[in-house]
Amino acid sequence: MLDGCTPWPEEFVDRYWAAGHWRGNTLDNLLRGWALAYGPRTALVHGGSRITYAALNRRVDRTAAGFRLRGLRPGQRVLVQLPNVPEFVITVFALMRIGVVPVLCPLPQRASDVAHLVRVTQAVGYVGPSTHDGFDHTAMAADIAAQGPFLRRVFTYEAPGTSSPFGGGLTTDPAGCHYSPLGSIDAPPERALTLSADDVALLLLSGDDGAEPRIVPRTHNDYAYQARAAAESVALTENDVLLAALPAASHLAFGCPGIIGALSVGGAVVLAEASDPAACLAAIGRERVTVTSVTPAVARLWLDALAEARADLSSLRLVQAGGAPPDRATAGRIAAAGGCRVQQVFGTAEGPLVLTRPGDPDATVPATHGRPLSPDDDIRIVDAEGNDVPDGEPGELLGRGPYTVRGYYREPELDARSFTADGYFRTGTLARRTPDGDLVVTGRGDRTPGPAAGPRTRP
Structure with a gap:
């Protein structure tokens, strides 16, 4: 159990396992099973694009490996503040696949709340749009990174047809925070980690x-x-x-x-x-x-x-x-x-x-x-x-x-x-x-x- 969390008492753990409620499978591993069972079926629809279960699992694998290359490690926390796009689902599952804990943050939350979440969770990363509905999420993340020691990796999502302000590569600001386009987070899949469903x-x-x-x-x-x-x-x-x-x-x-x-x-x-x-x-x-x-x-x-x-x-x-x-x-x-x-x-x-x-x-x-x-x-x-x-x-x-x-x-x-x-x-x-x-x-x-x-x- 992550430090700072309260576990269920053992008698209740035994009860929920015995009843079949808890089955010992992580959410990211469940996705692997869904991809095997439903591979060619459509999993996600966004506008005119469609992603099958098999393609979704492959993208999660490659994104997870890309996050690892950017220095994310098991047990760390990353804020995810994305609109309803396939990248939201891919990012959440990819982070879980490498043992990183996503913090799901609705888009309307602004600097005071996001800074609070970074501080309490000691989040090392932020995934959000460059801008959305006229609000500059990247500037907000940069301000928060400059205020404290935790946030050091920002991954920016760009809507199709737009370009990243960072081009296609990695940029570092004076505070030592690294900025990468989310679309550049891609690498050959690695050997799967052994994770616990109790985590x-x-x-x-x-x-x-x-x-x-x-x-x-x-x-x-x-x-x-x-x-x-x-x-x-x-x-x-x-x-x-x-x-x-x-x-x-x-x-x-x-x-x-x-x-x-x-x-x-x-x-x-x-x-x-x-x-x-x-x-x-x-x-x-x-x-x-x-x-x-x-x-x-x-x-x-x-x-x-x-x-x-x-x-x-x-x-x-x-x-x-x-x-x-x-x-x-x-x-x-x-x-x-x-x-x-x-x-x-x-x-x-x-x-x-x-x-x-x-x-x-x-x-x-x-x-x-x-x-x-x-x-x-x-x-x-x-x-x-x-x-x-x-x-x-x-x-x-x-x-x-x-x-x-x-x-x-x-x-x-x-x-x-x-x-x-x-x-x-x-x-x-x-x-x-x-x-x-x-x-x-x-x-x-x-x-x-x-x-x-x-x-x-x-x-």
Whole structure:
């Protein structure tokens, strides 16, 4: 376990292994298996480009070797702040393949938060666009590198048709930070490293209450289980096409089941760089998208644009709606417009994940968030004194389970406030349990770790 992380107690480790939740395979090694099983099938779609599973795995191999040549080593941390492009998926898997821990950072995060993340994680690298939507990410990285001893490698992504300010090679600034175009990170594959599925696979961000982002360590075992179980909960198959319209670095888009879940079953992932209604609605019709995830705000924008867009949504079978409380009106509009099922989802990067199921009664879906993902999720709803409340009464939602972390990364004081002595995570959200056993998240309490759709952003 990475230094600064809290492991699960042995009795829970044994329980999750015995139940088959944890299977001892790293995410990057799972990709090798998916490439063997689904090699010629399309894995990623971005605009007019398509990448097969076999090609994706080859690019991950060569990028991983290229990162090694640039000096990255197992156990180090690298911030990844990229739009929804194939390079995001390739970079994350390539870093994991050489034992480097990617820190998934949404694009809107700016200098104060990124500098905080570099400082806390002691990140040695940053992968981001040269510029995006008029913001100079390279200049931000250079400023952060000049302020401290950690950040020394910056890899810049350039959109197709644009050129890198560094040309095709390596540039070094006066602070000793090295800059390379991400497209130049390529080398013949090396012998595979032996990595442990108990290790931290990636660091996610949580928190939208105005505080600095909280850093959430997720292991290969727990994140692979979460994505797999979420995919099973919606009967995801190789015939599904998932549209990733929310930021790929967000929890909902990446692993609920998201990109990881779709790849795990041989499905195709369509990467949309923005949730723009015209572009996303057109992509649904063009690529015959079957599953996508939205926030209620994004859903309303799409629905309002439908008449003018004249989009063909007939391929959609499921739309995940992430957020709390449940938005009944929007869920009803989605179902009517797309002729599809809606899945209400609530979760945090820390866990637990609560969602409705496709087979739930029609009255359940718009009004509740359903049930926890895992049969081994322990859920409590408690009052201000920590006592369990009766069904139907509101209280704070607490959870622990095979994909719910036991602590933040290098935050012992925050852990003391956020986790109970027996390992329950205090979500900071108010919820109640219905007589049928479904959960309804109704709002936020005093401590608000943030929704599954991703962390808050700061100007």
